[in-house]
Amino acid sequence: MSVNVTIPVSEAETLTERLRRGNLFAGPCPSRDILKNVSSRWGVLILISLRDGTHRFSELRRRIGGVSEKMLAQSLQALEADGFVQRIAYPVVPPHVEYSLTTSGEEIARLVAALADWIEVRVPEVMTHRAEFEERLQGGE
Amino acid sequence: MSVNVTIPVSEAETLTERLRRGNLFAGPCPSRDILKNVSSRWGVLILISLRDGTHRFSELRRRIGGVSEKMLAQSLQALEADGFVQRIAYPVVPPHVEYSLTTSGEEIARLVAALADWIEVRVPEVMTHRAEFEERLQGGE
DNA sequence: CTGCATCCGTCACGATACTG
DNA sequence: CAGTATCGTGACGGATGCAG
Numbered sequence: 001m002s003v004n005v006t007i008p009v010s011e012a013e014t015l016t017e018r019l020r021r022g023n024l025f026a027g028p029c030p031s032r033d034i035l036k037n038v039s040s041r042w043g044v045l046i047l048i049s050l051r052d053g054t055h056r057f058s059e060l061r062r063r064i065g066g067v068s069e070k071m072l073a074q075s076l077q078a079l080e081a082d083g084f085v086q087r088i089a090y091p092v093v094p095p096h097v098e099y100s101l102t103t104s105g106e107e108i109a110r111l112v113a114a115l116a117d118w119i120e121v122r123v124p125e126v127m128t129h130r131a132e133f134e135e136r137l138q139g140g141e
Numbered sequence: 142m143s144v145n146v147t148i149p150v151s152e153a154e155t156l157t158e159r160l161r162r163g164n165l166f167a168g169p170c171p172s173r174d175i176l177k178n179v180s181s182r183w184g185v186l187i188l189i190s191l192r193d194g195t196h197r198f199s200e201l202r203r204r205i206g207g208v209s210e211k212m213l214a215q216s217l218q219a220l221e222a223d224g225f226v227q228r229i230a231y232p233v234v235p236p237h238v239e240y241s242l243t244t245s246g247e248e249i250a251r252l253v254a255a256l257a258d259w260i261e262v263r264v265p266e267v268m269t270h271r272a273e274f275e276e277r278l279q280g281g282e
Numbered sequence: 283c284t285g286c287a288t289c290c291g292t293c294a295c296g297a298t299a300c301t302g
Numbered sequence: 303c304a305g306t307a308t309c310g311t312g313a314c315g316g317a318t319g320c321a322g
Contacts, residue, residue: 022264024186024257027207032182034260034267039180041173041295045165057304066168068296073305083270094303095302104263111259115252116165116176122245123163123172129224182315198284209316214285235283236322 037082038108042067042075047101047109048116050085054100084108178223179249183208183216188242188250189257191226195241225249 022031037043045064049055055063061072076099079085084105090096101109119126163172178184186205190196196204202213217240220226225246231237242250260267 016258016262019262020258022261024189024261025204025206029264030268031257031261031264034264035185035257036182038260039185039256041177044176044180048165063166065166069305070297071295074295081271081274082267083274089304093302095305097304104266108256108259111252111256115180115249115256116172117157117161118249118252119175119179120163120165120172121157121160123170123175125245126175126223127171130222133222133224210285211317212315215315230284234322236285238284 034082037075037078038084038112040075042071043079044112044116046072046075046079046099047084047105047112050099050101050105051109051113054098057097057099060099079105175223178216178219179225179253181216181219183212184220185253185257187213187216187220187240188225188246188253191240191242191246192250192254195239198238198240201240220246 022029024031024035038047042064045067046060049060049063057072057076060076061067061069064072076085076087080087083102086100086102086105088098088100090098163170165172165176179188183205186208187201190201190204198213198217201217202208202210205213217226217228221228224243227241227243227246229239229241231239
């Protein structure tokens with residue numbers, strides 16, 4: 001369970017540099033897994049969805065277009081295990097389960113949402129660039 | 142090539158809300174692809190690596206632990222097509238190719254790096270939480 | 283050195299059916 | 303309603319060989 005990783009530290013050692021405990025550039029570092037859960041196809045959308053409060057399983061399922069029950073449950077569990085999502089199950093029938101962000105979940109969701117916002121705003125430019133890029137491939141060959 | 146997507150707009154319409162052109166929550170929106178390239182296993186590390194300047198193919202390969210030639214080339218091309226990475230090939234032998242961030246690449250790399258930094262710092266807490274979570278599963282069953 | 287092409291194993295993912 | 307179990311497919315990703 002050790003996560004000690006040697007990292008190169010320059011003379012100009014910043015604050016986050018001193019606090020950094022993982023190293024994404026080292027292959028077997030657990031930070032890779034964490035990033036994977038958070039930045040996965042459905043992980044991103046779950047985190048963003050939960051930013052506006054508590055939601056039930058079926059609400060999330062409806063909100064997130066194209067997600068299957070299996071993947072939603074799986075992704076939610078991964079985020080719960082990492083401590084980003086809190087799950088509360090009320091022992092009633094029919095079942096009632098609520099999902100919300102933990103404190104650290106809110107923090108990381110903020111960063112993820114910033115990335116998502118940037119992308120959604122820039123979709124047109126990127127698509128244009130993609131078209132030009134592929135056009136250049138045609139002409140160049 | 143149309144990317145028009147209807148999005149719900151509340152009365153409190155923010156700035157990014159008005160500029161938003163894509164919708165990650167709609168299944169077939171191209172924003173999903175963009176996010177995928179950027180937040181992919183190797184895309185993240187490439188963007189972060191290029192933040193400190195221009196690098197050659199083999200430099201990136203060495204720096205990013207565990208990446209294969211194939212995936213590095215593939216990921217770089219995806220990022221180039223989307224306009225985040227600029228590729229300059231010098232017509233010499235042996236070949237010499239340099240990769241760097243475009244302006245929009247720098248912007249998105251900043252956001253990705255913020256996410257990565259946050260994760261690397263929190264690796265220990267998350268690992269602890271994971272252990273406790275799995276322990277609870279044992280005891281609860 | 284920097285790729286591209288090919289083969290091939292793995293596993294992520296979706297569809298479906300079933301349980302509490 | 304909120305999952306779990308099972309199965310089948312396809313995409314992802316690694317290894318190797320080759321070209322410019």
